[in-house]
Amino acid sequence: MTTTAELRATAARTLTRLEGLVPAPVARALVAGGAVLTIASAWLSWTWTDRFPGDLTVSGYPGGLQWLTVAAGLLLLLQALAAYQVPGLRALAPTGHTGPLRGLALTALATTWFTLIAITVELNGLVNLTTGGVVAGLAVLPALFGSLALPGDRHPAAETGPLNPWQERLLVTGLTALGLAVFTYAIDTEYGELFVGFLITTGCAAGTWVKSGLFERVSRIAARNRAFGTAAGFVAAALFPLTQTNDHNANVGVNILIFATVALGLNIVVGLTGLLDLGYVAFLGVGAYTAALVSGSPFSPFHHQIPFWAAALVGAGASMVFGILIGAPTLRLRGDYLAIVTIGFGEIFHIAAKNLDGTSGPKITNGPNGIPQIPDINLFGLDLGNSWQLGSITIGRFANYFYLMLVVILIVIAVFSRAGNSRIGRAWIAIREDETAAEAMGINGYRAKLTAFALGATLAGLAGTVSAHVTYNVVPDPYVFAGSAPPNSAFLLAAVVLGGMGTVSGPLLGAALLYLIPDKLVFMDKYQLLAFGVALILLMRFRPEGLIANRRRQAEFHQADLPAQGGSPDTSSLSKAGA
Incomplete structure (x- = not known):
């Protein structure tokens, strides 16, 4: 052979x-x-x-x-x-x-x-x-x-002269505009x-x-202009709804942001801490069901409506509580054993949501029928279900939710970045690299992992509270390990791995691709998952560190390409986290 x-x-x-x-x-x-x-x-x-x-x-x-x-x-x-x-x-x-x-x-x-x-x-x-x-x-x-x-080529091309700060910012602006144009073209493609x-x-x-x-x-260049590039990226994202006249495409944009927010939360657990969580979508479901129960749906058994900001806090808090309750007894496990337990949690949530219908159990979730007729969000007197005019441009329902999710994802990115660069973030990375060595350096591994688990669950629950209002109903079917389309745990994990674990922009790109691909390849019908699997195999073969690689992970996967160097492995994360 x-x-x-x-x-x-x-x-x-x-x-x-x-x-x-x-x-x-x-x-x-x-x-x-x-x-x-x-x-x-x-x-x-x-x-x-x-x-x-x-x-x-x-x-x-x-x-x-x-x-x-x-x-x-x-x-x-x-x-x-x-x-x-x-x-x-x-x-x-x-x-x-x-x-x-x-x-x-x-x-x-x-x-x-x-x-x-x-x-x-x-x-x-x-x-x-x-x-x-x-x-x-x-x-x-x-x-x-x-x-x-x-x-x-026997030698690199001649190095071009350095750019001044304004030229670099102009380049970042041009690349951001190009990114918006490419994304808009992709989402507007009319056939598979x-x-x-x-x-x-x-x-x-x-x-x-x-x-x-x-x-x-x-x-x-982007690293030298990180703040400017982040601002330009959010301005470009804010312009996206203004380019859309099709409600379906605007809805896809909203769901990509929801999917990306949940993927960023999972990135804390998997990308930074190295915990394989295969039931993570259940936390999205907890947030969605919590918001549905307290947002005034006539099918909710509580028959109460609270403001959205309170519903968001309740949904995120409920997911955090579930994260602590599930993580506390299970995070003493490692590797495959932890993965199996998290799959079990995801299946338990799915089955419980189906059985809490008033027949098999208390009437809370309405069983397989879910909780429909969830009203639109009313935020500070603004009904996000209504359209409004910006000159000659109509800002529709999905555009309103898109802007709300932009604010949510900005909060999530700020939390992820601050946590990742903090003392606890360095502890997560040290645990991911070698938990035994991290604990030997004085890191409380159990507490650090539980913090990551709870924080990731909280961010997923926050996204779930918006998702419930966008879809008007919450049913248990999407909250499974694997399915034909996102969100489910397998697609969330694939978005993190595909985009690049431990990065901010990686899961955003991975979530966009993995939500767009099933939506656009409807013509492939039952062969979608086959094509998706082949694509993942090719990616893992040729770019295992993901599309947007974390420098540390890229060095790990391509050690054979690096020049031979002496010395001991880098233990800076261990010493800083344990200090």
């Missing part, structure tokens, strides 16, 4: 044979010319029938998936111009030009050929491709050949094929820039 090492060796030998087949100037010209041909091919019709979504039958302007080919071609062309040392573009290749050119050429190939394959499969045959489709498939090949024929093409284009391009060192350089 061929091993991974043998496959890598074979690929390396093949690439070595291709390098230098043509002179470097010719290879760069092939890349630039292929990029131009790829862009131009999108102005041709790729199929003769409009049965394929996006209407690719028109010559003269791109449509649907062809716009993604244009975007990939433009990125490749910019990188090719950077290879020609065009002023202003040198920063696109911090570690040299060959790697980024190859990556973006593969991006253009993958984007274009995905569209052609989708046309062939969905319309049953190559006969559905027009001459323009064939030209599009061939146009990218010169660029790919030219990038592979370029000699490998377009969303899959978007994932292919952005995923391949992002992977290329990570390998090229561009992300690392941008990360350093």
Whole structure:
């Protein structure tokens, strides 16, 4: 059987044979010319029938998936111009030009050929491709050949000059605006094929820039302007509802923020403390049911309504109490044993919510029917269920809840950041690295873990109080370990691992992806979980530290790539936390 090492060796030998087949100037010209041909091919019709979504039958302007080919071609062309040392573009290749050119050429190939394959499969045959489709498939090949024929970079590209503070802030502002545009495009995609093409284009391009060192350089600039970048990010998020006229998309945005808030709470337990909690979604359910019971629903057995701020405090407090009650007897366990116990807690909550229907037990949760007709939040005299005008723009119900969740997630991020950088945060990290060593340094491991468990449960309960009002009802079905769509414990854990454990922005990105993907890939029906599983396997193979990696975890996963260094392991977290 061929091993991974043998496959890598074979690929390396093949690439070595291709390098230098043509002179470097010719290879760069092939890349630039292929990029131009790829862009131009999108102005041709790729199929003769409009049965394929996006209407690719028109010559003269791109449509649907062809716009993604244009975007990939433009990125490749910019990188090719950077290879020609065009002023202003040198920063696109911090570690040299060959790697980024190859990556973006593969991006253009993958984007274009995905569209052609989708046309062939969905319309049953190559006969559905027009001459323009064939030209599009061939146009990218010169660029790919030219990038592979370029000699490998023997040294990094020349370092660009430092930016002054205002230039750095302008760059952060531009990248934030770009992020808003990309997210808006993703959420506005009208059909599954377009969303899959978007994932292919952005995923391949992002992977290329990570390998090229561009992300690392941008990360350093963002770190120097952390406060400004955070403010710009929240301004961009606040502008998102103003770009939406579709209530469904606005609702997706609200639920992404709810999902992200819960994922950040789980990140305290899993990412910082290293506790594998597989029943965490139950705390979201506790907060949601608590808010439903005290918010004036006619189906609530209490028949009382309290202000939302009080309901939020009660819901968060109830989740914290449950977190302490569950954590107190179980957090003396470690590893797999703790995971099994938390799964049991999640299942107990789900079953109890179904049985508290007045027949199998006291009438509290209304059983499988849940608690419907939960009224909209009235916050300081403002009914969030009503629409209001901002000039010519209508701010609807979901936009109101979006802004409320922005405030909630700002609070959660502040709590996460302050806790993570505090003495207790260093204790959590020390426990995650080695609990026995942490306790030997004077850290009370049980108390630190219980604090993490309670704090994570509190944040999930806070998000649950808003979730109950957004959905108008609370039923027990979503609060399980695994299901076909979020929120459930498996998806929450996947959001933390996918985005990057121990970071703030990682779970936000992971939650956005894992909520958008099931919503947009409805056409895949029963194969959604299969595709999701394959994607996770590939991610764990090629980027186990997550999409946005914590520096410490990135170093742990890539120790083989670091230069050999002597000395003992870093024990700064242990000594600072135990001090």
